[in-house]
Amino acid sequence: MLMKDVLGLEEVKQHLVEMVQQNRLSHALLFLGKEGSGALSLAISFAQYVICLPPPAVETEDLFGGMTAMSNLPQVKSPDDIIHQPAYSKADQLVHPDLHFSFPVITRKPGEKPTSKDYMSEWREFVKESPYANVYDWLQKIGAENKQGNITAEECNDIIRKLSLKSFESEYKILVMWMPEYLGKEGNKLLKLIEEPPPNTLFILVAEKEENIIPTILSRCQLVKVPPLKIEEIERGLIERNNINPEAAYQIACMCEGNYREALQMLQHADDDWQNILKDWLNAAIQQNTTNKSKIVDVINGLGREKQKQLINYFIHLLEQSIRVNVYGEEKVLSPENEKSIAIKLDKITSVEQREAIIKELNKAAYYIERNANGKMLFMSLTIRIHYIIKHKTLMEVN
DSSP states (O other), X not given: OOGGGSOSOHHHHHHHHHHHHTTOOOSEEEEEEOTTSOHHHHHHHHHXXXXXXXXXXXXXXXXXXXXXXXXXXXXXXXXXGGGGSTTHHHHHTTOOTTEEEEOOBOOOSTTOOOOGGGGHHHHHHHHHHOTTOOHHHHHHHXXXXXXXXXXXXXXXXHHHHHHHSOOSSSSXXXXXXXXXXXXXXXXXXXXXXXXXXXXXXXXXXXXXXXXXXXXXXXXXXXXXXXXXXXXXXXXHHHHHHHOOOHHHHHHHHHHTTTOHHHHHHHHHTTTSOHHHHHHHHHHHHHSSOHHHHHHHHHHHHTTOHHHHHHHHHHHHHHHHHHHHHHHHOGGGOOSOHHHHHHHHHHHHHSOHHHHHHHHHHHHHHHHHHHTTOOHHHHHHHHHHHHHHHHHSSSOOOOO
């Protein structure tokens, strides 16, 4: 994977390349980016760039007693030049002997002590097929079901063993650890290695939530912030990589909040009738009829976790569009006409404060969906809250 294949993030890419070219590369980097930002893709492409760099030219004495730098490998002036290096093929296939990976795994059998090397075949497929996926997608791929993923003490011991060896082919040894949030106290085993690594050893940690990383590891890493993708970057990616029309690409890019994984999920379910479901949901929320509320909650509950999140994101998107209608006027809203009509209706029946309160409740619901809350109870409670916000212009607090 070349760095140019990673969507957007041009400023971060330039910063990373300059660190290498100016010899300012820290031995431990933390790529911190929210889900769908491309932090994992960027980290892997950067690791491949570093692992493929040719060693410094060796000076040899010429016939006249002078020193001449000799190297048979092509020079690397930009990250894209690594494609001409002999090591690139192995690095691109994630089989380079000096490029190591660590990630959450599960125990398949009682008493088993699994490490990342036991899942490398699945990992290579996962990275190739779903470079913007999240840890939930990974755990489902390896059949976790309701099991929790972990980076175990055995994994830490294996990392120490691998990185204590000399490099095989490259000048560097690199470990890419995805989701260090899954390290427990066992992660303290790595502290000395991270603080005083062998020469030319590079740690690259890729995380989503800084607060969930062991503080002692966090303090030893140089932070590389990976921002959410811009609307135009996601729009361009959907048009160029998924061949969808610009109007649909813009609509999805506006809704997914910088999360390319979410954009791809929305694209996969682009034919789902979100508007009619949302209209039925709003009508049931506004009415006093409990039966109608129960019916629409059953419909939403049957969608499944991913589609429920998309419905919530779509609702939030329309509420935000309705706020733009209120602030800038109808003519300044670029949404398709069918969306704009819903946004205008929402602007008429609710105040900006009410819409902000509903958005807050929707974000809470999305949080609980991620944590496998009971869908029926969650959406019934949410529907009642929306009813009180709209009809009574207040929020009912439920302890």
